[in-house]
Amino acid sequence: MKKMIIAGLIALSPGVVMAANIGNCGWGAKVFDGQSGVAPQVFAATTNGTSGNQTFGISSGTSGCTQDGTVTSTWKTAMFIDGNKKQLARDMSQGQGETLDALASLIGIDQAQKSKFFHLTQEKFTSIFYSEDASAADISNALKTVMSSDSELAVYAANI
Amino acid sequence: MLRHYWFCIILLCCSNSTTAATADYLQDLVKQSGVMELAQRPEWRALLHYKDNLLFPGFTSEVDGAGFFNAPDGKTNPQAELAATLAAFFNPPIAETDEVQHPQCMFVARYYWLKQELNFDPRRLPEQPCPRFSQWMTTLNPGGVTLIFPAAFLNNPASMFGHTLLRIDARDQDEKTRLLAYTVSYAAATTEKNGLAFAIKGIFGGYRGYFSILPYYIKVNQYSDLESRDIWEYQLNLNEHEIDQLLRHVWELRLTYFDYFFFDENCAYHLLSLLEVARPEIKLTENFRFWAIPSETVRYVTENSGMLKNVVYRPALSTRLMDRLQKMDPQYYDLALDFVDGNLQPTDEAFLRLPENDRANLLEFSSEYIEYRQAVDKRTLNGYGDRAFELLQARSQMSADAAPDIIKVPDIRPDTGHKSGRASLGVGYQEDAFAEFAWRPAYHDLLDPAGGYVPGSQIKFFSVRARDYDDQRDLRLEELMFLDIESLSPRDKFFKPHSWKVKAGVVRKNLPHEHSLLAGLVNAGTGLDYRLDEKNSVYTFLEASLEYTGEYQKNYALGLGPTFGLLSHIKPDWDAHLYTTMQRYGLGEQRTDYNLVLEQRYSLDDNDALRLSIARSREFTVYRTETMLSWQRYF
Numbered sequence: 001m002k003k004m005i006i007a008g009l010i011a012l013s014p015g016v017v018m019a020a021n022i023g024n025c026g027w028g029a030k031v032f033d034g035q036s037g038v039a040p041q042v043f044a045a046t047t048n049g050t051s052g053n054q055t056f057g058i059s060s061g062t063s064g065c066t067q068d069g070t071v072t073s074t075w076k077t078a079m080f081i082d083g084n085k086k087q088l089a090r091d092m093s094q095g096q097g098e099t100l101d102a103l104a105s106l107i108g109i110d111q112a113q114k115s116k117f118f119h120l121t122q123e124k125f126t127s128i129f130y131s132e133d134a135s136a137a138d139i140s141n142a143l144k145t146v147m148s149s150d151s152e153l154a155v156y157a158a159n160i
Numbered sequence: 161m162l163r164h165y166w167f168c169i170i171l172l173c174c175s176n177s178t179t180a181a182t183a184d185y186l187q188d189l190v191k192q193s194g195v196m197e198l199a200q201r202p203e204w205r206a207l208l209h210y211k212d213n214l215l216f217p218g219f220t221s222e223v224d225g226a227g228f229f230n231a232p233d234g235k236t237n238p239q240a241e242l243a244a245t246l247a248a249f250f251n252p253p254i255a256e257t258d259e260v261q262h263p264q265c266m267f268v269a270r271y272y273w274l275k276q277e278l279n280f281d282p283r284r285l286p287e288q289p290c291p292r293f294s295q296w297m298t299t300l301n302p303g304g305v306t307l308i309f310p311a312a313f314l315n316n317p318a319s320m321f322g323h324t325l326l327r328i329d330a331r332d333q334d335e336k337t338r339l340l341a342y343t344v345s346y347a348a349a350t351t352e353k354n355g356l357a358f359a360i361k362g363i364f365g366g367y368r369g370y371f372s373i374l375p376y377y378i379k380v381n382q383y384s385d386l387e388s389r390d391i392w393e394y395q396l397n398l399n400e401h402e403i404d405q406l407l408r409h410v411w412e413l414r415l416t417y418f419d420y421f422f423f424d425e426n427c428a429y430h431l432l433s434l435l436e437v438a439r440p441e442i443k444l445t446e447n448f449r450f451w452a453i454p455s456e457t458v459r460y461v462t463e464n465s466g467m468l469k470n471v472v473y474r475p476a477l478s479t480r481l482m483d484r485l486q487k488m489d490p491q492y493y494d495l496a497l498d499f500v501d502g503n504l505q506p507t508d509e510a511f512l513r514l515p516e517n518d519r520a521n522l523l524e525f526s527s528e529y530i531e532y533r534q535a536v537d538k539r540t541l542n543g544y545g546d547r548a549f550e551l552l553q554a555r556s557q558m559s560a561d562a563a564p565d566i567i568k569v570p571d572i573r574p575d576t577g578h579k580s581g582r583a584s585l586g587v588g589y590q591e592d593a594f595a596e597f598a599w600r601p602a603y604h605d606l607l608d609p610a611g612g613y614v615p616g617s618q619i620k621f622f623s624v625r626a627r628d629y630d631d632q633r634d635l636r637l638e639e640l641m642f643l644d645i646e647s648l649s650p651r652d653k654f655f656k657p658h659s660w661k662v663k664a665g666v667v668r669k670n671l672p673h674e675h676s677l678l679a680g681l682v683n684a685g686t687g688l689d690y691r692l693d694e695k696n697s698v699y700t701f702l703e704a705s706l707e708y709t710g711e712y713q714k715n716y717a718l719g720l721g722p723t724f725g726l727l728s729h730i731k732p733d734w735d736a737h738l739y740t741t742m743q744r745y746g747l748g749e750q751r752t753d754y755n756l757v758l759e760q761r762y763s764l765d766d767n768d769a770l771r772l773s774i775a776r777s778r779e780f781t782v783y784r785t786e787t788m789l790s791w792q793r794y795f
Contacts, residue, residue, distance in 0.1 A: 068292055069373035069414065070299040070342060080340070083377055086385070086531055093552040094524060094562040102339040102377070105332075125556030132549040 077106055077160050081143075082136035089129050095122030107159045113152060120150055182250050185284040190243045192278055199238040202440040203273050207409060209418075209433060210238055211449070222425060222433075224368070225416030230263070245270055249285060256291055265290035269408035269437065293411055300342055302403045303331035305438070306472075307394040307431070308343065309458050310383040311574050312614045315649040315657045322454040322574075324428045327376055327393070328407065335472070338393075339377040344410055346371050346430040348420040362422040369420035369430065371413045380474070386535045388478035392574060394462060397469040402438040409437040428454035435467070442467075453602055459575040473569040477532050478655075483567045484525050485654060492522055493653055499526035500533070502547055506554035520560035527551040529654065570611070577612020579767065579794040580604065586771070586790025596638070596788060598625040606646060606727065607735050607761040607771070608794075616648030616659075616689065616697070616727070637678065641665035648699050648727070650691040659689045659699055669707070671780050679709035685723065695729045705743055712749035719745035719753070733763035754778045767794045 065075035081088065084099050091097030095118045104114045121128060124146045128139060140160050147157040198204055208229075210219040221228075221235045229235055231244035248263035249271060256265065264271045268290060274280070280287075306327040325345035333340055348367035361367060383389040398406070418425060429452040432444040442465050448457055462468045475483070485493075495511065498504035499522070504511060511519065530548040584598040600623035604613050625638040642665050649657035662684040670676045685703025692698060701723040708716050725739035740756045755777035763769045769792045776785050 067299075068296045068411075070296060071375065073299075080375075080377065083375070083381065084339075087381070089549070089552050090524075090528065090531075093527075093556040094520075095556075096562050098336060098339060099377070102337045105337045106340060122556050126553055129549070129552070132545045 077103075078136055078140055080106055081140050085134075085136065085139065088139070089125075092121040092125050092128060095119055107156050109153070109156055116152055117156075120146065120153060182284065185281070186247055186250055189246050189278050189280075189285075193242055193246070193274070194239070196277065198274070198277055199242045202436075204238060204242065206433065206436040206440045207270055207273065207412075208234075208238060208241060211445075222418055223413075223416055224419050228412070228416040230267075242274075246274065249274075249280075253286070253288055256289075258292075261290070261292065262288040264288045265293050267412055268293055269405055269412050272405065272408055293408075296411065297404075297407065300328050300407060301330040301332060302328050302407055303333075303400075304329035305396050305398050305403055305406065306341075307396060307435075307458065307461060308379070309392045309394065309454065309574060310379075310387075310389040311392060312617065313387050313389055315647050315659075322428075324431050324454045324458060325379065326431055326434060328403075329395075339375075339380060341376045342373050343376050343379050344371060344373055344431075344434070345379075346418075346427045348422075349417075362420060365419040365421045365425070367420045368417040369425070369427075370417050371410060371430075373410075384474060384476045385531070388476045388532075388536070390476045390479055391474040392458075393472040393474060394458065394468060394575075395470040395472065396435075396461075396467040398435075398438050398467065406434055406438040409434065424448070424450050424452055426452055426454075428452045428457040432457055432461070435461070435465070439465075439467070451601070453580060455574050456580060459579070462575045471573065473567075473573075475567045477528065477535070480565060480567060481525070481529055481532055481654070484521075484528075484563065487563075488521065488525065489518070492518065496522055496526045496529065497653065499523075499551060500530055500547070502543065506551060516558060516560050517563075520555060520558050521563045523551045523555040523558075524563060527555065572611030574612045578604075578609050581795040582608075582792055583795065584771070584790045584792040586788045588786060588788030588790075590784055590786035592630050594627045594629045596625060596627045596790065597635070598623070598790070600624070605644075606648070607737050607759055609733070609735075609761075609763055609769070610729070616650070618644065618646040620644040636668070637666070638668045639665065640667075648689040648697065650689050650697055652691070659687045659701065661685045661687075661701060661703065667707075669709070669779065670782065670784070672782050677709055677711050679707040679712070679717075681708075682706045687723070697727050699723075699725050699727070701725075703741075703743075705745075707745075707749070714748045716747075717745040717749035717751075718747040719743035721752075734760070736760045751780055752778075753780070761792075768792065769794075 065072055065079060071079050080103060084103075087097070087099035088103065091100035100118060100121065101114070104117050107117075109117050121143070127146055128142045130138070130142065134142075144157050144160045147153045147160070193199065204210075205219070209222040211222060212218075213220055218236060219238055223229075223235070229241055229244075230248045231237060231240040234241035234244065245263070245267060248267075251263055254260060254262055256262065265288060275287075306329055308325045308327050310323060312322065323345075325343045327338070327341050327343045329338065329341050346369055348362055348369050380391065383391050418430065420426065429445060429448050432448065432452075436442065436444050444457075444460065444465065447460060462471075488496075495504060499506075506523065511522075514522070527548045530544050530551075534544050534548075580601075580603045582598075582600045584596070586596040586598070588594055588596060600620055602621045603619050605618045605620060606616070620641060620643070622640075622642060623644060624640045626635045627638050628635045641663055644663035644665070646659075646661040646663075648659045649655075651657065664682045665680075666678050667681045668676055669679050683703060683705040685701035687699055687701030687703075689697055689699040703721065703723055705719045706716065707719075721742040721744050723739060723741040725737065728736045728738075730736055737759045738757070740754070742752065742754050744752045755775060757773060757775040757777075759771065759773040761769050761771050771790045771792055772788070773790075774785075774787050777783070
């Protein structure tokens with residue numbers, strides 16, 4: 001029951017809750033934190049182990065931002081940005097790349113307008129990534145603003 | 161807890177509401193399934209993970225979570241499980257919640273298959289809606305399945321043992337947006353940080369293994385960017401029905417577990433079992449019941465299953481960086497390093513003088529190289545992030561096209577390299593003629609053909625050598641190595657790995673006066689490796705050895721000394737390895753041993769090779785010369 005209330009709140013006000021929530025369900029915390037040194041690597045790898053980065057099993061029902069293991073649609077874009085900050089910064093600075101392509105299709109940008117989107121993110125790189133440690137929420141809000149002020153891409157801003 | 165809870169609900173519901181008509185229909189279905197021998201069918205066996213018992217007749221399911229079975233003896237009784245499953249399908253409708261599902265939804269793959277085989281009459285066995293499952297399938301939108309194999313880490317041959325996972329390719333994705341796909345993988349659930357404890361517990365089934373679902377971009381980040389592992393993607397030709405049934409089964413497996421065994425019931429093995437559910441007529445797991453090396457399971461799928469459609473290579477960040485370095489004018493190397501170290505700013509005159517394309521390329525390379533360094537070497541983080549960010553900012557102000565990221569796909573893939581088992585038969589001379597027999601179940605050594613493996617890497621498990629000398633009657637054990645790992649990683653301006661080696665086992669020591677004994681040995685070393693040119697590299701190690709035997713003074717000998725070596729890929733099918741080692745045993749049984757060895761391998765075909773070795777050694781003050789020619793077969 002509690003979970004449902006929380007889920008309801010999230011659905012009502014994604015923009016507000018996102019910054020707080022991303023900390024709980026973002027991927028950043030889950031990604032491999034790298035065991036240093038040779039020995040742990042050897043054993044972990046020899047034994048095709050998991051090194052603690054896996055979610056154990058597929059969570060049942062709604063949990064954080066996932067529904068039975070898949071990311072709920074409200075969080076898809078935020079989670080993707082959270083899990084790909086470095087890759088997105090790289091791609092946007094070059095105005096091309098696989099991660100940026102995937103983001104474009106996540107936002108639903110038409111194939112024909114993708115290159116316009118790529119170009120815009122490169123041009124506005126400094127506005128979108130205004131600091132090295134910008135959070136996923138910062139980035140996605142900034143991206144939204146940048147897109148809103150573009151005549152052609154403004155229609156997609158709501159999808160972020 | 162939850163599982164028990166809903167299990168009780170089923171029992172309650174069953175007893176209360178089973179009317180006479182449904183009881184009759186259930187009986188019909190059970191009878192019909194018996195006539196059709198459905199419980200013996202490969203589909204049912206695959207869905208319930210039944211395997212033939214090894215010693216006694218009968219079956220046991222590999223699933224260890226109790227909630228997976230409907231019958232109390234479901235783990236060992238396919239027939240009873242089938243009847244109980246049918247009975248559960250008759251449960252009255254329930255409102256699905258996060259915790260509770262109708263058995264038709266909980267066991268949706270079984271339901272689907274049985275419905276097909278037995279032609280369920282929806283009036284007498286009403287079909288229940290499964291909103292969560294339907295939503296899940298809509299989200300996954302499956303259009304294809306790809307087997308994913310991350311190759312070995314750089315400088316970590318042990319990871320050649322590897323991992324495999326499945327990627328569920330959505331219909332609305334293409335090759336450019338595959339990052340958005342989901343993956344299904346199977347892994348041991350543990351937060352154990354102690355590698356040794358992890359290994360030991362894992363070997364004996366001390367952990368539970370669960371299936372999990374994660375977006376592919378998380379996996380790509382992990383393998384490609386953080387661990388420097390190239391990824392091989394094997395697209396499979398499963399059709400829509402096969403893919404759907406596979407996912408229905410993943411849904412069934414979400415909440416249950418298997419005891420995890422590193423060597424046999426591991427990730428690779430269980431992924432094969434998923435593919436068996438998709439295509440039950442293909443026998444995959446039975447070939448790997450005792451020993452499932454992930455790369456060998458990939459080879460089996462690509463060679464024997466007829467499932468392979470296409471292969472895609474996804475080079476790791478480090479591979480892309482090395483490729484860029486090769487294409488870059490070497491005069492820019494120092495500029496790139498100056499960026500990295502903060503000695504050069506994108507606004508400096510020295511940089512702005514360069515042609516625009518070269519500037520863009522340098523900024524791209526330097527920022528990605530910083531990313532790489534952050535991933536591999538956490539200790540040098542200070543200021544790196546800011547610097548990379550400055551470079552990216554500068555890059556975003558330039559309109560030059562990005563340097564094309566086209567990397568040649570290696571000719572030999574991990575699944576087309578030599579097979580990992582090897583048996584050898586040799587003849588040689590060392591004061592007397594001898595025959596040598598050697599066997600190595602896995603995996604690769606420095607002189608094996610490198611295609612499909614990481615160059616300069618060696619990992620051997622349980623390799624054994626025995627000899628039969630002319631003047632003796634018995635076959636004599638020369639060496640039994642439980643584990644033997646060696647990693648030669650070349651150093652240059654940008655990549656500065658330490659090479660390393662470690663091995664443990666039992667070796668024969670030759671003492672004066674034709675006496676010999678077996679000693680336990682642990683040996684480890686660290687060193688440096690440099691590439692001279694495309695074909696040749698030199699290396700050096702400082703290594704230590706500890707030998708243990710009751711016949712030594714104080715029962716042990718502890719030695720230390722250097723090794724120097726030269727590895728040469730003379731031709732694709734001909735490699736040579738020249739090395740010399742000195743060990744000064746200063747503690748315990750004291751002495752100084754040397755050896756000088758030249759080994760060569762010549763490949764006859766994909767599965768056969770000849771090896772010639774010539775060695776001169778001094779052990780316990782006795783000098784010996786040994787030559788041996790052997791024939792090796794990979795299997």
